[in-house]
Amino acid sequence: MRRRSVLLALPAGLLTLAACGDDGGEGDGGSTSLPTGKEVKATGKIVDGPLPEITEGREFGQKPTIAKGEGDPSGDIAVQVVVAGTGAKVAEGDLLQVDYLGQKWDTAEVFDNSFDRGKPSVFPIGERFLIPAWDQVMVGQQVGSRVLMAVPPQFGYGEQGDPSGTIKGDDTLVFVMDVHDTFNASSSAKGKRAAQDDAALPKIGTNTDGKAPAIEVPKAAPPKELVSAYVLEGDGPEVTESDGVVVQYKGVLWDGGKEFDSTYARGEITQFGLGQVIQGWAQGLTGQKVGSRVMIVVPPELGYGEEGTDGIPGGATIVFSVDILAVTAV
Secondary structure (H helix, E strand, O other), rough: OOOOOOOOOOEEEOOOOOOOOOOOOOOOOOOOOOOOOOOOOOOEEEEEOOOOOOEEOOOOOOOOOOOOOOOOOOOOOEEEEEEOOOOOOOOOOOOOEEEEEEOOOOOOOOEOHHHHHHOOOOOOOOOOOOOOHHHHOOOOOOOOEEEEEEEEEOOOOOOOOOOOOOOOOOEEEEEEEEEEEEEEEOOOOOEEEOOOOOOOOEEEOOOOOOOOEEOOOOOOOOOOOOOEEEEOOOOOEEEEOOOEEEEEEEEOOOOOOOOEEEEEOOOOEEEEEEEOOOOHHHHHOOEEEOEEEEEEEEOOHOOOOOOOOOOOOOOOOOEEEEEEEEEEOO
């Protein structure tokens, strides 16, 4: 992402593959590093089994307990849709919001688990950021689905295993994945319209077609304090200061209304932790509900100060429209 954006001097594109760190999981909410990008997309044969049984937590959204694999696993990718969802289909290039649990076939040792973190994880799917089996199997799944899969090494971590040493090069892995949602450049907030009746504040469009909303800035002095107000009020959980968020946004200068940054213009949504953004965003999004479009008016001391940055003059008040699509663990 460009330096002039709300992020604090961070690189372009997605900041993290949320919850896929390298801290080595032991089934307690820690995570095991998922390998990133292969030059050639792997395509495996999909078969029905064998697959171990889910013995507890069988319903969508429940943390599952999975039995140890019996006998030899398949050399192909074994897949079963345990719960068939009826929501949107996951497309290549989407940000996929899932809860998941991963364990080893031979021992049933859980090595990674998002359920204990309390929030689903969000990953770019189908673009070789993740293990090949995830990219292949999850594209085309529907929101609301629970997918059980067994992944042989060549479609998981390969013969090198996981860099942390948790997963060996000959380990077949078993995953349960609950598909909570999927997001792309056309995603928008879907909340109820809120009143925008203060003539001293900007007016923001309420379209939900995935296109950038209009931002009309009044010809008046900007407020001296931070303003954060609903344009569309969603009904999801409230964002906390320790959360990550998935958003669409557009930013303009108060003085003249010139656009300086926009996910819509780049054709890609983004995600980040609130500790990684300007103070105006961190404060303005905390307490707001997922599914909302929020107007944030940021005074210079909570934005880019008297120095400014590329495209933003020193001392500038800036205005954002932010669609909060999801929260994630960071």
